[in-house]
Amino acid sequence: MRLLMAAALFGAAALYGQENHSHQVHTVAGLGTVNFPVSCNAAAQAKFRRGVALLHSFGYEEAAGSFLEASAADPSCGMAHWGVAMTYYHQIWAPPTPEELKKGSAAAALATRTSAKTERERDYIAALAIYYHDADNTPHLARAVAYREAMKGLHDKYPKDDEAAIFYALAIRGTADEADKTFALQKQAGAILQEVLPRNQNHPGVAHYLIHCYDYPPLAGLALPAARSYAEIAPDAPHALHMPTHIFTRLGLWDESIDSNLASAASAKKRVAKMHPGAASFDELHADDYLVYAWLQRAKDDRALGILKEMRAMSKVDDPQFAAAYAFMAAPARYALERRDWKAAAALQVSPEWFPWKSFPYAEAILHFGRALGCARTGDVAASENEIAKLGELKRLAPKKPYDWAAQVEIQEAAARAWLALAKGEQAQARAMARSAADLEDRTEKHPVTPGPVLPARELLADMLMETGAPAEALAEYRAALQVAPRRFRSLAGAAQAAEQTGDRSTAKRFYAELVELTKGATAPRPELAQANTFLAQK
Incomplete structure (x- = not known):
């Protein structure tokens, strides 16, 4: 580590890469391990590492606090201001609000003015400055692409800096077109993360961003190992406890989704009580949204209703951002x-x-x-x-x-x-x-x-075909819907009923049996379950 820091202090990129090959990592309690040496004093480095670990789990507010503590410990630590600026750039979620953009721009400018001691650090700062440059006149996506290309240059310049690779992968994923069904950029980012994974088994960003890269029906299975490890890597981060459920939801693994989101909501409650007493956490609401969805698939409607009652009792939110808005609107709509x-x-x-x-x-x-x-x-x-x-x-x-x-x-x-x-x-x-x-x-x-x-619109199409006397067509549409969203209650029930109406008792039996298996322990008297049990009881 001393050799690595000496290399950084003299701006020797080649020596940095040579020493990084040994991959000296630092575990941040409850948040995973990171390998991001900076030329700041020891106290500042410890705070900086914690900030980076939180950053990789999208714990932006808490990360900003750690970076500010790093700056207080070492006022010459330019990378501390880089960290603060990064907390206002939420690459996967949404563009910064005007207020976030103002704060992020100020932090990025301060990072530039606080002359970093190494060329590598100055390169990180310069790359981020590109995103914040001329923000009033340049659209978010254009600036995000420019930042991505700057991170590509940084990754190419420091090929043995795994943090550069990981942040570059995030920048790629952050500019992916969600309508591109080839998933070209998602796969590109995923390949970079897979390459560094063997050296970074306990890195929060690698597991986290792999989930985001593969959070699509054709790719979701690729992220299952990351989904099942991320919560263990960063158990103190509410988002890390929730994030695996993106994949569990894609694959219809409802019990795993429920367990993970219960843990995430509990963690978020504990954290917000310390940081914003009296407020609800947007992380809790985000977990609640997924919980309501999962409980409804398992026909445990009372549990979903309990979540809704908790949401109705909330009087303020720590961060009234989109995830909170979506949860407040989607959860009661889903319940109905x-x-x-x-x-x-x-x-x-x-x-x-x-x-x-x-x-x-x-x-x-x-x-x-x-x-x-x-x-x-x-x-x-x-x-x-x-x-x-x-x-x-x-x-x-x-x-x-x-x-x-x-x-x-x-x-x-x-x-x-x-x-x-x-x-x-x-x-x-x-x-x-x-x-x-x-x-x-x-x-x-x-x-x-x-x-x-x-x-799902295709599920609604299938419903309409059933109601207008076309069960064979409906069955095809329910099957198509289940390819995208497996083990959904409504699609399984609809497919079973459609097959029964067409006289395909073998297919009906298979779908009814899957529905009954899905809803073991159901607490709701759903008519579809009564119909399934009646059918399966027939000889």
């Missing part, structure tokens, strides 16, 4: 829609009223989607039309870049219009609209924060 409680869906309300909903039109759209479906399914055509009109307004307000939220609202609008058409007796048009919505959803991809569509 997954259970086919159309009356409850039609009566969904904005909650909580104190949340800054104007900043999140794409989250608010979930409410109106649920209402539109509920009204259409209960025959209130006029009310459904009003809700669909509101979806159109929100679609125009929703951003198209860097993530195309407008397209997601358009899918909801199209699916709702299909059910409205059916309510009006326009069967042919309704089917065509439902198929169009499903095809559009197939061409897009969920936002990395969300567990999935509130109701």
Whole structure:
């Protein structure tokens, strides 16, 4: 380590790479191991390492505190300000808010002014400065791509600096187009992470970013080892306890998702009680969103309802950002829609009223989607039309870049219009609209924060085909939906019922049996389960 620091102090990139080959790592209690030497004093280095470990688990607020402590311990530590600036650039989540951009730009400028002692450190600082440069006039995505290319140069210059590789992989993943079904950039980032993985088995960023790279139906299985190790690597990070459930949700591993999100929510509660007494944690809400989804698949509706009651009792949030907005809107909508409680869906309300909903039109759209479906399914055509009109307004307000939220609202609008058409007796048009919505959803991809569509459009198409007397076509669509979202209660039940109606008792038996197995210990008297048990009891 002393040789490594000496190399850094003299800016000798070659010697840095030579010494890094020995891969001296430092374990940060409860947060994993990192290998990021900087030319700051020992006290500052310890704080810096903790900040980096937290950064890799998206513990941004706490990471900023550690970096500021590093700066206080060594005012000449330019990388401490780099760390602070990094905490305002949430590459996977969303572009910085104007306030975050202001703070991040100030920290990046301070990092540049605090002359770092090594060329490598100056390169890290210069790369990040590119992202914050001319932020008022240059779009987020253009700056993110410029930062990615700067990190490529840094990675090429220091090929044995695994942190450079890991941060470069994150930059690649952060600029991936979610609509690109080749997943080219995701695979590129994943390959870099897989290359450094053997040397970084306990690194929080490697496991974390592999999950993000492979959080897609065709790739999710590749991330299962990372998903099952990440929580053990960083057990003190609420996000690390939650993040594996992205993969568990993709694969329909509901019990693993439930266990992980319960742990994440508990950890988030403990942390927010120390940092923001009296507030709820957005990390807790994010876990709650996934918990409600998973409990509903297991037909444990009472547990899902318990989560909703906890959410309704919240009076403020530590960080009113998108993950919180999405959870507040999606969880109650799921509770109504997954259970086919159309009356409850039609009566969904904005909650909580104190949340800054104007900043999140794409989250608010979930409410109106649920209402539109509920009204259409209960025959209130006029009310459904009003809700669909509101979806159109929100679609125009929703951003198209860097993530195309407008397209997601358009899918909801199209699916709702299909059910409205059916309510009006326009069967042919309704089917065509439902198929169009499903095809559009197939061409897009969920936002990395969300567990999935509130109701999949292809599943809704299958439902419509069942209701309009086309069970064979419906079975094909349910099967297609299950390829994307395996072990979903509604799709399994629908597939079983469709197969039964076509006379394919063997297929019906298989789907009914899977549904019964999925819902062992169910606490809800779902009619689909009664039908499954009746069918399976027949000789």
